Amino acid sequence: MDGTIMTGELKGVIFDMDNTLFDFIEAKITACTAIVEFIGKGEAHELLSYFRRKKYGFEDLENISDYLIEYDMYSEQMFNDCCAIYEREKISTIELYPGVKDTMLDLKEMELSIGILTDADKNNASKRLRKVGLCGCFDSLFTYDMTGHKKPSHEPFTYALDSMGLKAYETLYVGDSLRRDIIPSKQIGMVTVHALYGDYSHPDDNVQAMERPDHTINAFRELLTIIQNGNRS
Missing domain, CATH: 1.10.150 (DNA polymerase; domain 1)
Structure with a gap:
């Protein structure tokens, strides 16, 4: 790949859950x-x-x-x-970050496949998503007890992509941790978006990060601009 993804090629968006959708x-x-x-x-x-x-x-x-x-x-x-x-x-x-629900509904209107990938188990993840009212705003939920692996292993990401019928290069991945979200998803070819607003990582995690995100957002709603522009930075 040449590092560019056009809007027409984008087929899906996969989100981390905790500290990406809400402040856990x-x-x-x-x-x-x-x-x-x-x-x-x-x-x-x-x-x-x-x-x-x-x-x-x-x-x-x-x-x-x-x-x-x-x-x-x-x-x-x-x-x-x-x-x-x-x-x-x-x-x-638990409360959603501003703009999360409206943005996810906008993405669904664009006919993009929406997934959530978390290290939480299905029971805990479902409780949180029900609390914040996001059930119905995404197509697929992938939890640790489904994938059998935790981030930063590549397996959860490839499991989610395969299950959703998506290729890495046509999928955005949005997460708050450089080490656990951005590095592994970028290594397998996904377009990465760092949710800086939710990054509670220890500074050493970021200093040691070998991969830089393709995009960084300071508010969830900024994701729409990235998708509408259709290019990696």
Whole structure:
């Protein structure tokens, strides 16, 4: 490929979910705040740092267990109460970034295939998408328990493309992480759009990125301009 994709050749757009469609980190901070207020110890960002460890995973509730143990607050009842608080506050706080729903509906009117690719499992992903009212705005949802691999592996991206009947060069991929979204999708030939507004990555992730995005957006609605222009930068 010569690095150019014309509007007429564009067949699909695949989105990352968390921090691309909505601010998931802020929702987790709110949930962590509710927990530390409930137990009367600690600080929300400290609890969030437990989720950022690689010990269990970013979604695993065992991170809360470790936090309670650290503060000598663990009991089965306390753990269950904190998990319930966390899940309730996390989901209730999630809100779409401005312009997301209208833009996705505009893309569907252009007869583009719309997919969402996430490392979340189907149950968690579906809860979030229902909460923000995006069900019906996309054609395909691909989750970790479907693909069997997490980003930055190439497998989730190729799985999504194959399932949607798309070629990499005719598909935009939009994500917030250079390391986990942009590098792997660009390596397999997709046209990449970095959602800078949602990038919470550690600075080292960006410094070490070997691939630059084809486009960068500071607001979701800017995606339409990229598609209408029809060219890689």
